Amino acid sequence: xxxxxxxxxxxxxxxxxxxxxxxxxxxxxxxxxxxxxxxxxxxxxxxxxxxxxxxxxxxxxxxxxxxxxxxxxxxxxxxxxxxxxxxxxxxxxxxxxxxxxxxxxxxxxxxxxxxxxxxxxxxxxxxxxxxxxxxxxxxxxxxxxxxxxxxxxxxxxxxxxxxxxxxxxxxxxxxxxxxxxxxxxxxxxxxxxxxxxxxxxxxxxxxxxxxxxxxxxxxxxxxxxxxxxxxxxxxxxxxxxxxxxxxxxxxxxxxxxxxxxxxxxxxxxxxxxxxxxxxxxxxxxxxxxxxxxxxxxxxxxxxxxxxxxxxxxxxxxxxxxxxxxxxxxxxxxxxxxxxxxxxxxxxxxxxxxxxxxxxxxxxxxxxxxxxxxxxxxxxxxxxx
Amino acid sequence: xxxxxxxxxxxxxxxxxxxxxxxxxxxxxxxxxxxxxxxxxxxxxxxxxxxxxxxxxxxxxxxxxxxxxxxxxxxxxxxxxxxxxxxxxxxxxxxxxxxxxxxxxxxxxxxxxxxxxxxxxxxxxxxxxxxxxxxxxxxxxxxxxxxxxxxxxxxxxxxxxxxxxxxxxxxxxxxxxxxxxxxxxxxxxxxxxxxxxxxxxxxxxxxxxxxxxxxxxxxxxxxxxxxxxxxxxxxxxxxxxxxxxxxxxxxxxxxxxxxxxxxxxxxxxxxxxxxxxxxxxxxxxxxxxxxxxxxxxxxxxxxxxxxxxxxxxxxxxxxxxxxxxxxxxxxxxxxxxxxxxxxxxxxxxxxxxxxxxxxxxxxxxxxxxxxxxxxxxxxxxxxx
Numbered sequence: 001x002x003x004x005x006x007x008x009x010x011x012x013x014x015x016x017x018x019x020x021x022x023x024x025x026x027x028x029x030x031x032x033x034x035x036x037x038x039x040x041x042x043x044x045x046x047x048x049x050x051x052x053x054x055x056x057x058x059x060x061x062x063x064x065x066x067x068x069x070x071x072x073x074x075x076x077x078x079x080x081x082x083x084x085x086x087x088x089x090x091x092x093x094x095x096x097x098x099x100x101x102x103x104x105x106x107x108x109x110x111x112x113x114x115x116x117x118x119x120x121x122x123x124x125x126x127x128x129x130x131x132x133x134x135x136x137x138x139x140x141x142x143x144x145x146x147x148x149x150x151x152x153x154x155x156x157x158x159x160x161x162x163x164x165x166x167x168x169x170x171x172x173x174x175x176x177x178x179x180x181x182x183x184x185x186x187x188x189x190x191x192x193x194x195x196x197x198x199x200x201x202x203x204x205x206x207x208x209x210x211x212x213x214x215x216x217x218x219x220x221x222x223x224x225x226x227x228x229x230x231x232x233x234x235x236x237x238x239x240x241x242x243x244x245x246x247x248x249x250x251x252x253x254x255x256x257x258x259x260x261x262x263x264x265x266x267x268x269x270x271x272x273x274x275x276x277x278x279x280x281x282x283x284x285x286x287x288x289x290x291x292x293x294x295x296x297x298x299x300x301x302x303x304x305x306x307x308x309x310x311x312x313x314x315x316x317x318x319x320x321x322x323x324x325x326x327x328x329x330x331x332x333x334x335x336x337x338x339x340x341x342x343x344x345x346x347x348x349x350x351x352x353x354x355x356x357x358x359x360x361x362x363x364x365x366x367x368x369x370x371x372x373x374x375x376x377x378x379x380x381x382x383x384x
Numbered sequence: 385x386x387x388x389x390x391x392x393x394x395x396x397x398x399x400x401x402x403x404x405x406x407x408x409x410x411x412x413x414x415x416x417x418x419x420x421x422x423x424x425x426x427x428x429x430x431x432x433x434x435x436x437x438x439x440x441x442x443x444x445x446x447x448x449x450x451x452x453x454x455x456x457x458x459x460x461x462x463x464x465x466x467x468x469x470x471x472x473x474x475x476x477x478x479x480x481x482x483x484x485x486x487x488x489x490x491x492x493x494x495x496x497x498x499x500x501x502x503x504x505x506x507x508x509x510x511x512x513x514x515x516x517x518x519x520x521x522x523x524x525x526x527x528x529x530x531x532x533x534x535x536x537x538x539x540x541x542x543x544x545x546x547x548x549x550x551x552x553x554x555x556x557x558x559x560x561x562x563x564x565x566x567x568x569x570x571x572x573x574x575x576x577x578x579x580x581x582x583x584x585x586x587x588x589x590x591x592x593x594x595x596x597x598x599x600x601x602x603x604x605x606x607x608x609x610x611x612x613x614x615x616x617x618x619x620x621x622x623x624x625x626x627x628x629x630x631x632x633x634x635x636x637x638x639x640x641x642x643x644x645x646x647x648x649x650x651x652x653x654x655x656x657x658x659x660x661x662x663x664x665x666x667x668x669x670x671x672x673x674x675x676x677x678x679x680x681x682x683x684x685x686x687x688x689x690x691x692x693x694x695x696x697x698x699x700x701x702x703x704x705x706x707x708x709x710x711x712x713x714x715x716x717x718x719x720x721x722x723x724x725x726x727x728x729x730x731x732x733x734x735x736x737x738x739x740x741x742x743x744x745x746x747x748x749x750x751x752x753x754x755x756x757x758x759x760x761x762x763x764x765x766x767x768x
Contacts, residue, residue: 046703047695077691079704079720112688214674217696219688290598290674290755291763298764300496303602303702304496307461311431312601319430320463336463337497371674373757380682 002153004137005165006188008228011136013143016124018072018110018117024126024143029067029184030097030132031303035229038064039197040105041204050086051106053218058090058105062193064226065099065221067184068125071146071169071252073110073117085116092122096129107182107222109146109169141167147378149258154250154311156243162189162231164243168251170258181208183223183251189229189240200225208250210280213259213369215288218267223248247338256367261374264296266351267365274360276365278315282355283366285313293371296351301326301344311353317359325354386537389549390572390763392416392612397527400508402456402501406675408527410508413451414481414516419613422448423581424489425588427605433460434470435490436604442474442489448610449483451568452509455530455553457494457501463584466705467641469500476506480513491566491606491667492647493530493553528566531762533642538634540627546573546615552635552685565592567635572615573624576601583625591632592763594664597633597643597753599672607632626727640751645758648680650735651749662699665752666739669697677755684729685710696737701743709738718742 004011007029016026031038040059042052058064068089075082090104097104108116115357131139141151144167152168166185191199204223235243256265268286273279287291289309295302303324311319320335326344331337351370369375388395393415394579400410415422426436442448452473459466474488481488492500508640515523528551530628536552550569575583588607609628619627640649652670657663670676673693679686687708695703710728715721735754753759 045692045695046698046701047691048703074688077688077716077719077721081720107730112686112692115717115721128764216675216689216692218672219692219695289600290759291600294760294763297760300764301498304458304461307431307601308429308496308600308603311429311603313432317430319432332461332497336465337461369762373760375674376678376681376755376757376760379678380684 001138002141002165002167003029004134004182005155006163006186006228008188008230009186009349010132010134011140012128012131012133013105013139014124014127014131016127017120018070018124025070025072026121026128027069028093028128028132029140029186031065031226031228033228035190035192035227036063036065036103037196037227038062039123039190039193039225041199041200041223043218045217045219047077047219049074049108049220050078050082051075052222053083054090055105055107055222057100063103064105064224065103066093066097067105067107067224068093068143069107069182070111070121070223071144071228072366073108073114074112074220075108075116076112078113078115081115085118088118089121092125096125105224109144109182109220112219137165137167144169147260152246152251152254156247158235158243159246160235162187162233162235164247166247166251168255170255181218181221183253185225185244185247187227187266188229189227190229190232190234191227191240195237196225196227199244202241203245203248206245207252210365211252211256211367212284212287213256245251259369260378261372262369263372264349264351264370266296266353266368266370268353268368270355270357270366271363272357272359273362274316276362279362279364281313282310282315283364285309286353287366289369290371296346297370297372299329299346301341301346303331306353306355307332315358321358322361323356327352385539386521386525386551387413387570388518389539390570390612392572392614393570394516394518396512396515396517397523398508398511398515400511401504402454402508407455409456410505410512411453411527412477412512412526413518413524413570415449415610415612417612418612419611420447420449420487421575421577421580421611422446423577423584423609425607426585427602429601429603431461431603433458433492433604434462434466435459435492435654436606437467438470438474439491439606440490444699447487448489449487449601450477450481451489451491451608452477452530453491453566454505455493455528457492457498458604459492459500460496462499464498465499465560469502472502473505476509480509482617483695490624493566493604494529496603501704518544521549521551528553531644532554536635536638538631540631542619542627543618544617546617546619548631550631550635552639554639560722565602565605566641569609571611571629572613573611574613574616574618575611580609580611583628586625587632589627590629591636594749595636595640596668596671597640601761605766640753643753644762645756647755647756648733648735649682650737650752652737653749654739654741654749654751655747656741656743657746658700660746660748663746663748665697666694666699667748669693670737671750671752674755680730681754681756683730685715685725685730687715690737690739691716701741705742707740712734
């Protein structure tokens with residue numbers, strides 16, 4: 001049920017005609033209240049897409065009444081004309097659902113550098129507004145797909161009577177051929193905007209920010225959290241934050257599992273670092289090594305490439321006391337050759353790479369994918 | 385003639401039996417003097433290979449009498465046993481050519497994490513010492529090849545009577561399936577060690593350091609410069625530095641042209657930056673974007689991916705006033721859509737991507753390759 005699992009939300013997904021394929025391409029999510037609290041996290045790319053610029057302003061006051069999303073075009077690097085298009089999408093949506101344009105967030109996904117066809121967009125907003133339903137979550141999740149092979153949804157229901165539900169597409173920092181990760185999460189818990197914001201930053205920091213399929217940051221990445229308060233229940237902040245992180249982690253895993261052309265999901269876990277930042281930096285360097293990612297595609301536990309990548313980070317540890325394990329088999333122990341690589345099997349989709357720095361107590365993980373023929377194919381052929 | 389183009393040097397390349405393929409795998413370069421001046425630049429990877437640790441110490445006093453190089457094994461991440469192996473290579477070479485072990489640099493290339501077979505290495509050093517000749521440069525350049533499809537050599541001859549010649553293999557920061565870029569440059573110019581060192585750092589800073597095929601830094605990268613002084617001519621330092629940079633640039637281009645699986649050589653040139661560091665950071669971010677590199681493989685002038693990569697760098701410029709050109713066609717002008725991408729042809733191997741930040745007067749370029757099926761294939765299958 002994704003974004004309509006929580007009470008107080010309607011949604012719809014329709015075929016507006018933005019995509020040439022005739023597949024669904026426009027979605028609406030509307031918050032019926034009583035609250036219209038919201039928080040958002042956006043790409044840190046300097047080239048922020050027009051809808052991101054609009055939405056970042058819209059959510060600044062902690063209020064959102066609706067979100068309009070389209071696939072089939074990212075409306076990024078489209079200059080002032082693109083910004084006017086994003087504003088029109090907010091105004092048309094506000095007019096249809098009865099709220100101020102400034103309370104509407106806009107999300108777009110698709111090719112960078114192409115103007116949106118505004119006639120189909122307007123038609124789509126009108127169609128979607130007519131279709132809004134308390135069961136519309138799955139349709140909305142469908143309509144934001146681009147190269148996604150499946151829609152991504154996650155729901156957490158608290159025994160205390162509140163719910164968090166979300167949808168995602170992506171892409172994103174995962175495999176952004178379409179240069180976009182979009183996530184909308186809704187809740188009927190009673191949560192003030194500042195607490196929503198804190199919970200969302202914590203959740204994305206531990207989930208989407210640590211999911212790095214190809215090291216490429218999008219111009220359109222957006223994660224929105226809306227609360228209706230319709231459950232009437234104000235949850236314990238820690239409990240709410242934990243539940244939100246779980247929903248985001250669930251969506252992040254679904255994104256990774258569907259990343260373009262990937263054959264393996266890889267967890268790179270770094271332990272024994274002096275600081276969490278060191279652990280993250282080492283894990284990210286490994287996760288971004290094309291040589292490492294090609295090796296995993298070839299089912300090759302090439303720990304030399306793990307170390308060569310780790311060594312590019314000037315973190316505080318002694319390279320002569322490092323361990324590396326693939327799926328639990330320690331192939332490099334205390335800076336010396338360990339178990340033979342033939343003892344490692346990488347046949348399964350899930351791969352765990354553990355690096356122990358033996359320098360401190362901090363740890364962190366990055367989730368990534370392998371680098372495959374199909375990744376190259378999809379991303380060499382996408383826009384031509 | 386590579387390393388024997390300059391007077392005062394002998395070299396040899398032989399088949400020692402380190403490689404299973406039976407191809408040449410061991411080389412010697414010997415400086416006959418009168419000077420034995422030298423300088424070296426090495427990988428900044430924390431996991432420095434044993435031969436790098438040895439050679440860095442050996443060249444510290446500005447003296448080298450010989451270099452022994454092997455392909456077929458990188459002797460990296462091999463612990464204390466590997467360091468002892470590198471030392472033995474220097475000792476054996478010193479005994480054969482009649483110099484102190486401390487005046488012998490050692491370079492190894494091949495798979496990380498595998499001990500070298502020391503019996504063939506010893507045999508190879510003895511064979512090569514017998515083969516040393518003033519015409520041995522090409523044989524030495526042959527023997528350091530791994531996945532290189534051709535040997536790389538470059539020579540500069542000054543009308544003033546001195547010469548610089550070099551050989552390279554790689555790989556390196558280019559496409560290090562074998563995790564190594566090795567370069568040996570010799571000269572018969574009379575140049576004191578401190579000036580050699582300064583000239584070498586300038587040359588590598590402008591050439592190899594700006595060649596970035598796949599963003600992967602090796603554990604074995606080594607660039608050595610030896611001078612015999614045999615010409616008796618002490619060149620103008622600026623002229624020598626310029627000539628050395630030209631030889632290194634020539635070798636760097638040859639490395640890039642032969643990078644594993646590549647279909648395009650790409651120059652990413654960033655102009656109008658506030659500082660050269662900003663220009664380099666933006667150029668490097670673009671050159672490391674897998675999405676951009678896949679697009680070039682697909683002959684797709686996808687400037688959206690150029691901007692998305694540029695935008696990940698927090699350099700000082702206004703994204704609303706940026707230009708992007710592919711092979712001279714300005715597809716994005718002053719933050720707005722420019723010429724249609726259909727006007728760009730990427731059929732040729734050489735591709736020039738220009739980004740103008742309109743923020744200052746600094747500029748810099750990075751040379752890279754595209755990301756292809758063959759890159760994935762070579763690097764997925766290499767060690768299995």
